[in-house]
Amino acid sequence: MENLENEALNGHPNSSLAEKTNDYMIDVGFTKQEKNNYESNFEIQEKLEREKRIDEWLPITSKRNAKWWYSAFHNITAMVGAGVLGLPYAMSKLGWGPGVTILTISWIITLYTLWQMVEMHEMIPGKRFDRYHELGQHAFGKKLGLYIVVPQQLVVEIGVNIVYMVTGGTSLQKFHNTVCSSCKKIKLTYFIMIFASVHFVLSHLPNFNSISGLSLAASVMSFSYSTISWAASIDKGIQENVQYGYKSHSKAGTTFDFFNALGTIAFAYAGHNVVLEIQATIPSTPQKPSKVPMWRGVVVAYIIVAFCYFPVAIIGYLVFGNEVKDNILISLEKPKWLIATANLFVVIHVIGSYQIYAMPVFDMIETLLVKKFKFEPNKLVRFVVRNVYVAFTMFIAITFPFFDGLLGFFGGFVFAPTTYFLPCILWMAIKKPKKFGLSWWTNWICIALGLCLMILSSLGGLRRIIIEAKTYKFYSSTPSPSN
Known part of the structure; x- marks a missing residue:
């Protein structure tokens, strides 16, 4: 031929x-x-050549030359973020016993389900499941797999980007107010717009490997501001008349605050939604499958996650008790230079995190346009798609900047399924473990706990949003915290 x-x-x-x-x-x-x-x-x-050109253009499959340490800092950047800053607040709503227990169990369960995702990436010889929905299609069929996975994954990734818009704007505002306390106060809306302006530029980086430097910087920043958070708390010392009981004066308030805190913890363990896409960037051969370097990176990432999460959650709650704010850096006011630095680190980190979670969304939209609607894969398509997406997340963040409510609601509604129990369902559908065996019981326990987490924390987060919305004026200032 x-x-x-x-x-x-x-x-x-x-x-x-x-x-x-x-x-x-x-x-x-x-x-x-x-x-x-x-x-x-x-x-x-001709069709195969077009498919090849498209795969070489799309962000997830364009390059497969990543190293194991790329996996480590991509996973750290994806996981440690807005969630860690809300952990002391979550502890104040859960209490010592339930708080430490749920934090520990979540760490174990999510490490297990992340291992499942890594193993399933190349479970069929000669084929790689580069995207979460491709694995869902293999397990449930082409149409049903899409309907089950894609809506959840999109809500997770878009939800995270909205929350990180709020987090980035809030941290910029806190930085400004700390270094210039006598300056005129500026609305949160403008800080979110400043934060978004960075992404109108960075979002045009083509793929995961092109943001590896940004991801490395973000992972270093996340470890740094987590360390600053618990170290500054120790330096501040346990506050006078500190109390560790539940703050709400009603049983309903205490219950729903407990539910919302579950969602905050679920949000903190949120790296699963991009793990297959990260693994897709690692080269693989039958002799050296990608799961080996990927798992090495995941283990390193989870060790660092533990060093970030547990000290911040436990020490932050120990120092401030039930008076701790939904963002631990807001409770820490001195030394000013250190708190300002920590907030700046948060901004740098969530810039990287935004890009990690946005890349699979870009991949989905661009795939739809060039494969289904037959657009030519070019710079104009990418320019329009990515600018519109950044503008959309900025608009939603400006409109609904309810930080702790967003953490609880998104953490429960979409993070719990895709992180805690959907990998287990996929594993059971594909691997079909022996009934009543260890794997069978382990997966069903994770599914049951994940379902409870999803239902309860969604209720708590939604109630929190409704309460804060009552006192919030659109596009005016930050929402007033509820009592």
């Missing part, structure tokens, strides 16, 4: 490839059957 195409091209230099090939077949006297067979093969080859 290749020789035929070369001869055709040489004989008819001013025609398209299809026209040249057709003219050449007439010249050499192809029969109708031979012509139809060749045209069919030619169409298949």
Whole structure:
């Protein structure tokens, strides 16, 4: 076929490839059957070449040369973020016993489900599930798999980007107010817009490997501001008349605050939604499958996550008790230079986190446009898609900046399924472990706990949003904290 195409091209230099090939077949006297067979093969080859060009252009599959440490800092950047700052507040709503227990169990369960995701990436010899929904399609069928996974994954990733818009704007505002306490107060809306302006530039980086430097900086920042948070809390010392009981004066308030805190913890363990996409960037051969370096990176990331989460949650609650704010850095007021630095670190980190979670969304939208709607994969498509997406998340963040309510609601409604129990359901559907065996029981326990977490924390987060919305004026200032 290749020789035929070369001869055709040489004989008819001013025609398209299809026209040249057709003219050449007439010249050499192809029969109708031979012509139809060749045209069919030619169409298949042309389609495969287009698919290859698209895969080389899309952000997830364009490059597969990442190292294991890319996995480590991508996972740290994806996981440690807005969630860690809300953990002391979550502890204040849960109490010592339930708080430490739920934090520990969540760490164990999510490490287990993350291992499942890494193992399932290449469970079929010669095939890689580069995207979460591809794994869902393999387990549940092409249509049902899409319907189950894609809505959840999109809500997770878009939800995270909205929350990080709020987090970035809030931290910029706190930085400004700390370094210039006598300056005129500026509305949160403008700080969110400043934070968003960075992403109108960075969102045009083409793929995961192109943001590896940003992700490394973000992971260093996350460890740094987590350390500052608990170290500054120790330096501040346990506050006078500190109390560790539940703050709400009603049983309903205490119950719903407890539920909301569950969502905050679920939000803190949120890296699963991009793990397959991260693993897709690592090279793989039968002798050296990608799961080996990927798992090494995940283990390193989870050790660092533990060093970030547990000290911040426990020490922050120990120092401030039930008076701790929904963002631990707001409770820490001195030394000013250190708190200002920590808030700046938060801004740098959530810039990286935003890009980590936005990349799979860009991949989905761009795939839809170039594969289904037949747009040409070019810079204009990418420019429009990514700018519109950043503008959309900025608008929603400006409109609904309810930080702790957002953590609880999104943590419960979408993070719990995709992090705590959807990997277990996929594992059971594909691997089919022996009934009543260890794997079977482990997965069902994770599914049951995840379902409880999803239902309860969604209720708590939604109630929190409703309460704060009552005192919030759109596009005016920060929402007033509820009592």
